[in-house]
Amino acid sequence: MTPTPTPVRYDRISRWLHWGMAGLFAWIFVSAGAHALAERSALDALLWPTHKPVGTLLLALLLARVAWALARRRRPPAVSALARLGHLGLYALMLAVPAIGLLRQWGSGRAFAPFGLPLLPGFDVSQKVEWTLQLGRLLHGNLGWALLALVLGHVAAALWHERAGHTPVLARMAG
Numbered sequence: 001m002t003p004t005p006t007p008v009r010y011d012r013i014s015r016w017l018h019w020g021m022a023g024l025f026a027w028i029f030v031s032a033g034a035h036a037l038a039e040r041s042a043l044d045a046l047l048w049p050t051h052k053p054v055g056t057l058l059l060a061l062l063l064a065r066v067a068w069a070l071a072r073r074r075r076p077p078a079v080s081a082l083a084r085l086g087h088l089g090l091y092a093l094m095l096a097v098p099a100i101g102l103l104r105q106w107g108s109g110r111a112f113a114p115f116g117l118p119l120l121p122g123f124d125v126s127q128k129v130e131w132t133l134q135l136g137r138l139l140h141g142n143l144g145w146a147l148l149a150l151v152l153g154h155v156a157a158a159l160w161h162e163r164a165g166h167t168p169v170l171a172r173m174a175g
């Protein structure tokens with residue numbers, strides 16, 4: 001039996017998930033940036049109401065992405081151990097940041113219906129779960145900014161590999 005050759009590019013679904021989520025991440029970081037730097041500006045008024053629903057959508061897409069990656073293991077090998085570690089770090093933060101945001105939302109006792117879908121029914125707000133609020137306050141924003149830093153490093157590394165010419169990584173993801 002001939003061994004299956006290693007694929008030269010990511011499959012179509014992985015590519016769509018990568019670029020679709022990259023677009024939504026750009027959206028959510030602009031919303032977080034406007035909220036941090038220009039609270040009550042027109043941009044903040046426009047984007048901040050979308051922060052929680054878009055963040056929840058990103059968490060759902062991430063779960064689909066992980067399930068797809070596990071189900072379909074055939075993908076190009078990472079260019080180095082550092083690249084592999086960087087991708088793992090991206091996955092860990094893509095999970096932790098919205099999960100902590102949602103956990104805090106649950107713990108606040110307030111109902112939450114992203115895009116009109118009744119995800120969290122809410123409960124008596126006088127019974128709020130204090131540790132989830134503290135965890136959110138401590139980690140959600142800080143890990144969110146750490147994710148942004150890692151994404152910027154990821155983009156710089158992809159462009160560097162492309163320019164240095166040893167592996168055409170953009171083509172693997174562009175299709």
Ligand code: HEM
Binds near residue numbers: 055102
């Ligand atoms: C991957 C998705 C997400 C990213 C990258 C993200 C990122 C961030 C960042 C960087 C901040 C800090 C803004 C500042 O410094 O003022 C922030 C704030 C906030 N986020 Fe998210 N977020 C995500 C998802 C969510 C979700 C799912 C929820 C809730 C359902 C949420 C709720 C909040 C709230 C209430 C704040 C303001 C309070 C705070 O600074 O902790 N976020 N987010």
Ligand code: HEM
Binds near residue numbers: 094172
């Ligand atoms: C302009 C923005 C971006 C560019 C140019 C870019 C470029 C790339 C390229 C070329 C690859 C393939 C690397 C390889 O073949 O080894 C890749 C993979 C990857 N990228 Fe990005 N990327 C961008 C944004 C993002 C964002 C915002 C995230 C997540 C927050 C992300 C997460 C990943 C992950 C986890 C992989 C590993 C493959 C996978 O499991 O999907 N990227 N990226």
